[in-house]
Amino acid sequence: xxxxxxxxxxxxxxxxxxxxxxxxxxxxxxxxxxxxxxxxxxxxxxxxxxxxxxxxxxxxxxxxxxxxxxxxxxxxxxxxxxxxxxxxxxxxxxxxxxxxxxxxxxxxxxxxxxxxxxxxxxxxxxxxxxxxxxxxxxxxxxxxxxxxxxxxxxxxxxxxxxxxxxxxxxxxxxxxxxxxxxxxxxxxxxxxxxxxxxxxxxxxxxxxxxxxxxxxxxxxxxxxxxxxxxxxxxxxxxxxxxxxxxxxxxxxxxxxxxxxxxxxxxxxxxxxxxxxxxxxxxxxxxxxxxxxxxxxxxxxxxxxxxxxxxxxxxxxxxxxxxxxxxxxxxxxxxxxxxxxxxxxxxxxxxxxxxxxxxxxxxxxxxxxxxxxxxxxxxxxxxxxxxxxxxxxxxxxxxxxxxxxxxxxxxxxxxxxxxxxxxxxxxxxxxxxxxxxxxxxxxxxxxxxxxxxxxxxxxxxxxxxxxxxxxxxxxxxxxxxxxxxx
Numbered sequence: 065x066x067x068x069x070x071x072x073x074x075x076x077x078x079x080x081x082x083x084x085x086x087x088x089x090x091x092x093x094x095x096x097x098x099x100x101x102x103x104x105x106x107x108x109x110x111x112x113x114x115x116x117x118x119x120x121x122x123x124x125x126x127x128x129x130x131x132x133x134x135x136x137x138x139x140x141x142x143x144x145x146x147x148x149x150x151x152x153x154x155x156x157x158x159x160x161x162x163x164x165x166x167x168x169x170x171x172x173x174x175x176x177x178x179x180x181x182x183x184x185x186x187x188x189x190x191x192x193x194x195x196x197x198x199x200x201x202x203x204x205x206x207x208x209x210x211x212x213x214x215x216x217x218x219x220x221x222x223x224x225x226x227x228x229x230x231x232x233x234x235x236x237x238x239x240x241x242x243x244x245x246x247x248x249x250x251x252x253x254x255x256x257x258x259x260x261x262x263x264x265x266x267x268x269x270x271x272x273x274x275x276x277x278x279x280x281x282x283x284x285x286x287x288x289x290x291x292x293x294x295x296x297x298x299x300x301x302x303x304x305x306x307x308x309x310x311x312x313x314x315x316x317x318x319x320x321x322x323x324x325x326x327x328x329x330x331x332x333x334x335x336x337x338x339x340x341x342x343x344x345x346x347x348x349x350x351x352x353x354x355x356x357x358x359x360x361x362x363x364x365x366x367x368x369x370x371x372x373x374x375x376x377x378x379x380x381x382x383x384x385x386x387x388x389x390x391x392x393x394x395x396x397x398x399x400x401x402x403x404x405x406x407x408x409x410x411x412x413x414x415x416x417x418x419x420x421x422x423x424x425x426x427x428x429x430x431x432x433x434x435x436x437x438x439x440x441x442x443x444x445x446x447x448x449x450x451x452x453x454x455x456x457x458x459x460x461x462x463x464x465x466x467x468x469x470x471x472x473x474x475x476x477x478x479x480x481x482x483x484x485x486x487x488x489x490x491x492x493x494x495x496x497x498x499x500x501x502x503x504x505x506x507x508x509x510x511x512x513x514x515x516x517x518x519x520x521x522x523x524x525x526x527x528x529x530x531x532x533x534x535x536x537x538x539x540x541x542x543x544x545x546x547x548x549x
Contacts, residue, residue: 068182068256068416069390070347072247072338074331075124075260076324077117077190077213077267078367079353081108081382082290083324089290093282093325096332097386100351102395104388105437109401111447111458112355115368115380116526117213117267118167118192119451120354120404125173125193127408127425130450131509134517135167135193137369137452140528140540142167142194144210149197152228157211157221164195165532172422174408175202175258181417184255188242189262197223205249207242209235214264217274217323234276236265236323240330244337251341256415261334265327266357268305270319279322288317297363297371300546301526304366308548313360320359345390348414352404353383362484369526372543373472374451376465377484381449381456387434398437401460403447406430426512448508452524457505464501468520473498 081087085094086101087108113123118139119130126133142165144158152158175185179202186205192212199206207224214220220235221228224242231238243261250257272280296308307313331351338344358364361379368374368381385402405427412419413429421427426448433441449456453468463484465474475488475498488494513519517533527540 069414070250070256070343071258071411071414072334072347072349073258073260073411074334074349074351075121075189075262076327076351076353076384077262077264078355078357079266079324079384080356080359080379081110081384082379083266083320083357084384087384091283091286091288091290092321094328096328096335097351097384100331100335100349100386100388104349104386105393105396105398105434107385107387107398107400107402107433109399110352110383110385111381111401111403111449112353112383113404114449114451115355115374115376116451117354118529121191122168122193124354124404124407125175126168126171127174127405127421127427128171129405129424129426129448129509129512131513131517131519132424133168133171134514134533135529136517136519136522136533137524137526137529137539139167139192139194139212141165141530143192143196143212145195145197149210149228152210152221152230155221155230156219157215164198167194167532173200173202174411175200175260177412177417177419178202178258178415181415182255183258183415184250184253185258185260186246186250187260187262188246189239189260190264191262197226197228199225205246207239209264213267216269217264234326236263236326236330239263240333243330243334247334247337247341247343251343258415263327263330266320266323268319270305270316270323272315272319275319275322276326279325280318282325283318283321286318286321288314291317291360294360294363296365296546296548299371299373299375300364301366301370301372302544302546303527304370306365306546307360308546316365317359347390349388350411351384351386356380356382368451368454372525372545373467374454374526376449376451376454376456376463376474378463378478378482381458387430389434392434393437396437398433400433400437400441400444401447401458402430402433402444403427410434424512424514426508446504448505450509450519451526452519452522455505455509455519457501457508459501462497462501464498464505466502466505475501
């Protein structure tokens, strides 16, 4: 392998760790992800920094907590200067006027460091961290979605280097094709390359009109036994398609599975192009997701903001991670706990880039775990998550969820109760444990939080961030609970 390897970082959208065939979901067809796992290391205890897209994505690229970088909810305002693109005025995503905001201004990304160290960097897919149309520092190639995500898989607004178009094509295919094109172009250069491939799959919508029939047909008669069929959670919000009838449940899961299989096929095409270009032995491939997803788990449809107050169930915070290192371990599963904060130092170590961690970056490199996935790592026993006033500490044995200022809080024994069915909070036998977990959690957040972006200061309903923290009406306060049919 070259002194500086190429790196392909593939990110899915709203994919729980449970949603891969190689993770035990036998009904789900993911042959290319399975092959990636067979040729690399799969982590089964990897967690997002926040169970919603934009905060998690910001934490991946900056190595900082949401309460540090200030992206506390999915970005509903600040995605794009709609007035600058009159040619897109008739597109559904441009009918609401918006002005671009650089939410990560003042925060360095690892792509920036890679570029400083000789890498050529490209993006194909979703950015959704503000001012999406404008190429970010460190990138040479920039193909993305102006509005952040897609409300219709066959009607995306795509932007390459500031030029918009609205092709009536499946967005998963467009992202794959551009990624394959970029690999081919990078292969002609001497520099090592980094490529982010950020799919919108398998984010909703999931109805029949949203995905190619051939993938939907794979799941036409599926019973979806991998996901529970439960009554809708009492805190379910009304912003996610809810599977409250047998027909709606099947439609949601069929579309979700089809979106994953379509993405998996695209990943296979990217791997094939790396092979055609003779790059497989010089390229590290990473696959992960921005956050997890409840698809009926606990009666919830949605991620952390599928409920209000937000939930921190493992199905919402645990995400897939597969790392294929040329010459590295094959077919191994790492059971050590790690988190998205760890990507920043890991990727820079992979690339051989000298850097000094900032005081507000809590991550640790995962390279030792990737090299020796079966070895115990005693220093990796805690992860932390946040979504506004909901915060969590997770050890191998325990999970404590704290909601500021007055609860409701939760405590689960994760070894005895992995389904998180028995909330032990309030029981006197665990009072000292709760105090200890709460103190450890608060100490961690005190260390990695900036006062002006402290998530506890803001009412974040999960309906979207409109402006920077501290500005008037920074968050959409709308909150609608699900009303059963």
